[in-house]
Amino acid sequence: MNAVLLALLLLSGTGVYWIQNAIDARVGLFRSTEEALYLPSGKVIKMLSLGHSGLLADVYWMRAVQYYGGKRLKDEKRFDLLDPLIGIATTLDPQLIHAYRFGAIFLSERSPIGAEQPEKAVVLLKEGIKHNPDEWPLYRDLGFVYYWYVKDYRKGAEAFLEGSKNPKSAAWMKTFAAELMAKGGSRESARFLWQQFYGTADTEQMKRNAKENLLRLQALDEMDILQDFISKIEVRLGRPVESIEELVKLGLLKHHPLDPKGFTYTYNPQTRNVQLSPQSTVRRF
Amino acid sequence: MKVLHIARNTFRECVRDKVLYNLVIFAVLIIVSSLILGAITIGDVKQIIINLGLSTISLFGTLIAIFIGIQLVHKEIDKKTVYSLLSKPVARHEFILGKYLGLSMTLAVNVCVMILGVYSAILYLRHSFQASDVQILLAGVLILIELMLVIAIALLFSTFSTPALSALFAFCLYIIGHFNTDIRQYGLSSDSWVTKVVAGAMYYLLPNFGNFDIISRTAHGQFITSDIYLFAATYGLIYSLGLLFIAMWIFRKRDFK
Amino acid sequence: MPQVVIRTEGLSKTYRTGFWKTKPVLALDNLNLEVFENEIFGCLGPNGAGKSTTLKLLMSLIYPTAGRAEILGKSVFSLEARRHIGYLPESPYFYEYLTAEEFLTYYGSLFGYSKAELKSRVDHFLKLTDVFHARKLQLRKFSKGMLQRVGIAQAIIGDPKVVFLDEPMSGLDPIGRREVRNLVLQLKREGKTIFFSTHILNDVETLCDRIAILNRGMVIGSGTLNELFSQEVSHVEVVISGIAAERLRELAGPEASVTQSGNHSRLELPAQALLSGIVAEIERAAGRIISINPMRQTMEDYFLKLVGKPERRATPRP
Numbered sequence: 034m035n036a037v038l039l040a041l042l043l044l045s046g047t048g049v050y051w052i053q054n055a056i057d058a059r060v061g062l063f064r065s066t067e068e069a070l071y072l073p074s075g076k077v078i079k080m081l082s083l084g085h086s087g088l089l090a091d092v093y094w095m096r097a098v099q100y101y102g103g104k105r106l107k108d109e110k111r112f113d114l115l116d117p118l119i120g121i122a123t124t125l126d127p128q129l130i131h132a133y134r135f136g137a138i139f140l141s142e143r144s145p146i147g148a149e150q151p152e153k154a155v156v157l158l159k160e161g162i163k164h165n166p167d168e169w170p171l172y173r174d175l176g177f178v179y180y181w182y183v184k185d186y187r188k189g190a191e192a193f194l195e196g197s198k199n200p201k202s203a204a205w206m207k208t209f210a211a212e213l214m215a216k217g218g219s220r221e222s223a224r225f226l227w228q229q230f231y232g233t234a235d236t237e238q239m240k241r242n243a244k245e246n247l248l249r250l251q252a253l254d255e256m257d258i259l260q261d262f263i264s265k266i267e268v269r270l271g272r273p274v275e276s277i278e279e280l281v282k283l284g285l286l287k288h289h290p291l292d293p294k295g296f297t298y299t300y301n302p303q304t305r306n307v308q309l310s311p312q313s314t315v316r317r318f
Numbered sequence: 319m320k321v322l323h324i325a326r327n328t329f330r331e332c333v334r335d336k337v338l339y340n341l342v343i344f345a346v347l348i349i350v351s352s353l354i355l356g357a358i359t360i361g362d363v364k365q366i367i368i369n370l371g372l373s374t375i376s377l378f379g380t381l382i383a384i385f386i387g388i389q390l391v392h393k394e395i396d397k398k399t400v401y402s403l404l405s406k407p408v409a410r411h412e413f414i415l416g417k418y419l420g421l422s423m424t425l426a427v428n429v430c431v432m433i434l435g436v437y438s439a440i441l442y443l444r445h446s447f448q449a450s451d452v453q454i455l456l457a458g459v460l461i462l463i464e465l466m467l468v469i470a471i472a473l474l475f476s477t478f479s480t481p482a483l484s485a486l487f488a489f490c491l492y493i494i495g496h497f498n499t500d501i502r503q504y505g506l507s508s509d510s511w512v513t514k515v516v517a518g519a520m521y522y523l524l525p526n527f528g529n530f531d532i533i534s535r536t537a538h539g540q541f542i543t544s545d546i547y548l549f550a551a552t553y554g555l556i557y558s559l560g561l562l563f564i565a566m567w568i569f570r571k572r573d574f575k
Numbered sequence: 576m577p578q579v580v581i582r583t584e585g586l587s588k589t590y591r592t593g594f595w596k597t598k599p600v601l602a603l604d605n606l607n608l609e610v611f612e613n614e615i616f617g618c619l620g621p622n623g624a625g626k627s628t629t630l631k632l633l634m635s636l637i638y639p640t641a642g643r644a645e646i647l648g649k650s651v652f653s654l655e656a657r658r659h660i661g662y663l664p665e666s667p668y669f670y671e672y673l674t675a676e677e678f679l680t681y682y683g684s685l686f687g688y689s690k691a692e693l694k695s696r697v698d699h700f701l702k703l704t705d706v707f708h709a710r711k712l713q714l715r716k717f718s719k720g721m722l723q724r725v726g727i728a729q730a731i732i733g734d735p736k737v738v739f740l741d742e743p744m745s746g747l748d749p750i751g752r753r754e755v756r757n758l759v760l761q762l763k764r765e766g767k768t769i770f771f772s773t774h775i776l777n778d779v780e781t782l783c784d785r786i787a788i789l790n791r792g793m794v795i796g797s798g799t800l801n802e803l804f805s806q807e808v809s810h811v812e813v814v815i816s817g818i819a820a821e822r823l824r825e826l827a828g829p830e831a832s833v834t835q836s837g838n839h840s841r842l843e844l845p846a847q848a849l850l851s852g853i854v855a856e857i858e859r860a861a862g863r864i865i866s867i868n869p870m871r872q873t874m875e876d877y878f879l880k881l882v883g884k885p886e887r888r889a890t891p892r893p
Contacts, residue, residue, distance in 0.1 A: 038566055096500060319687070402662060573636070
């Protein structure tokens with residue numbers, strides 16, 4: 034009899050495994066997060082959570098992060114549920130600062146890195162500021178979103194200025210605001226901001242994202258230098274340059290310059306532009 | 319046949335349990351109060367009734383399943399009624415099966431009563447039904463199967479553990495089971511090989527209550543294809559059976575000192 | 576040759592106790608028992624001797640560490656064996672939310688009777704054990720004596736050939752004990768075999784055909800009462816007045832024992848032989864003999880000697 038039970042147990046175990054896979058194939062692995070689409074709103078969830086809103090907030094926050102990570106893993110381009118998920122998390126717990134920060138970046142970033150919805154990021158951050166007026170990094174993030182993604186330098190400067198009024202805020206916010214008003218976007222300010230971001234990143238993803246942007250800026254710098262160098266060579270040679278290999282063959286360059294990710298820079302003779310190699314994984318925006 | 323006799327007696331045992339009555343009455347009260355709730359919130363009241371109603375059935379059903387389930391076997395051992403029962407020509411595994419069916423029948427009756435409550439509330443509100451309302455009944459069936467899974471968990475712990483610990487384990491499994499999909503996602507997106515394996519194992523070994531998540535969709539009147547019901551129901555039944563087999567095995571090996 | 580209905584061979588049970596379940600406790604060691612058809616067999620022993628363990632092993636409620644047991648020629652683990660037995664556990668507790676009628680019907684249904692037959696059986700046994708008047712009452716309202724009778728009813732509802740009773744008289748008042756005794760004798764008249772365990776010697780003396788005595792997990796004596804201890808006279812008790820205790824001690828010699836109570840002295844002599852000499856001495860000393868009583872070894876004496884405790888006397892030694 035015991036043998037029969039064991040056999041039946043193994044049978045049911047296999048059955049469970051098989052059915053679970055069948056369910057996953059039909060409904061998809063993200064159904065728990067996709068349920069978010071069918072939920073009335075963050076406010077109703079908060080009501081139903083019976084005092085456990087903090088815990089639920091963490092759950093939705095975690096789901097948002099996993100959702101984002103999962104989408105990236107599958108190489109998908111749309112992140113429709115990111116805003117609702119973060120929205121629910123922050124409604125359940127308005128003090129969930131890292132949710133605001135995460136949302137700010139990954140809602141704003143262009144596809145396939147993020148949802149490409151900077152307006153939603155702005156709304157999110159403003160909500161965050163409303164509930165956490167003393168949290169000056171939110172102003173910094175808001176300024177950053179306006180500056181880098183929305184490209185509204187005035188609003189960005191206003192945000193930096195507002196945030197700098199907090200005596201605990203970083204010293205550079207005030208001067209940065211002024212600089213932004215005066216010069217608009219410059220690569221130096223961009224690099225500065227991304228370095229700030231890298232240093233204060235909450236999650237691995239945010240840190241990696243900041244690094245990617247910094248590498249891009251570095252690549253831009255290197256391409257500028259290369260561009261400049263090529264122009265000077267063209268003057269010296271008295272003819273257009275065809276490719277970078279040419280310069281190496283001529284001994285003008287010791288070796289083929291590599292971008293920060295280790296790919297070769299290329300030169301397009303038609304447009305007379307130094308470019309990233311098509312295989313390069315450096316961000317292009 | 320003997321299994322049915324044991325089941326019928328277990329049904330009688332549950333029905334005469336005061337705890338059951340209190341929980342059921344409380345649940346019905348909540349369903350009725352959903353009408354009042356509807357008056358003070360903006361938004362679709364019918365949706366709230368269905369949401370609240372089905373969630374209440376699920377939650378209270380779980381409470382009943384756990385609180386009575388953990389006693390099913392333990393009480394008989396503790397009070398030594400197993401001694402006289404097992405000296406009769408009945409096999410130990412028949413005992414386990416009978417107890418399980420008895421509590422399942424009890425919960426089936428409870429779920430029916432409460433679903434009627436939900437339908438009554440809708441009728442009171444709208445004075446008519448829509449075609450999609452039949453899904454409420456289907457949702458009720460799926461909830462019942464989910465509850466039968468909870469019973470199996472509680473019963474299993476009841477065969478070897480004290481009520482306090484059984485309740486604790488059952489609740490923990492219930493909660494973890496609702497986040498099982500999240501654990502899986504975490505494992506899939508993790509870089510560590512160990513995390514992947516552990517998360518995957520947990521996903522398949524632990525009960526995946528996420529499979530039964532249809533309450534929100536039902537409330538929205540969304541059409542749910544029949545194969546989702548069927549697959550989820552089959553999952554619940556097979557998993558419950560597996561747990562019962564383990565319970566039978568443990569119960570068979572036991573010395574009743 | 577009477578049929579053997581219960582047989583154990585080398586039946587042993589070792590429990591593992593302690594936090595890590597490593598400390599072994601020997602509850603029953605190498606039990607070899609035979610119980611014949613239609614006899615009342617008593618299993619006797621002090622608390623913790625292994626009586627309950629034996630019964631539970633026979634009911635397959637616990638599993639042996641060694642040896643085997645059979646009832647009516649079938650292994651105790653088989654369903655077939657349990658079809659013909661009835662069991663009344665020690666201090667039974669039954670489902671308190673059921674009425675007596677519901678309870679018996681439930682247990683009876685496990686034997687596979689038809690609905691009509693079940694009903695008549697239930698009524699019959701309710702009447703037999705004199706609880707018919709309370710059949711619609713929930714068991715939680717039953718007195719201890721009534722519960723015991725319901726317990727016997729559930730034990731015999733399947734019309735078993737062998738009935739097992741674990742301490743059936745425990746906690747009962749004299750009326751209750753009498754009722755149970757009569758039921759047991761009735762069962763014997765119906766041809767059943769009864770196996771019961773107890774630590775009350777009087778029950779054994781009055782009911783059992785054969786007994787086994789257990790102590791610390793082992794059988795230390797078994798057989799009929801007659802086989803086990805002789806009914807010979809062990810000592811004589813003489814009650815005397817008019818002679819002081821010290822004088823009596825001198826007269827009787829070192830082997831006798833003397834106690835004083837009020838005006839009388841009580842003399843216990845180890846053997847019959849010395850009696851006539853003592854009587855003469857007492858009369859010469861102007862004492863008056865009130866009574867002479869030959870005492871037989873009681874079962875209690877035999878039991879206590881076997882179990883190893885100091886023999887208790889009716890009156891304390893001086």
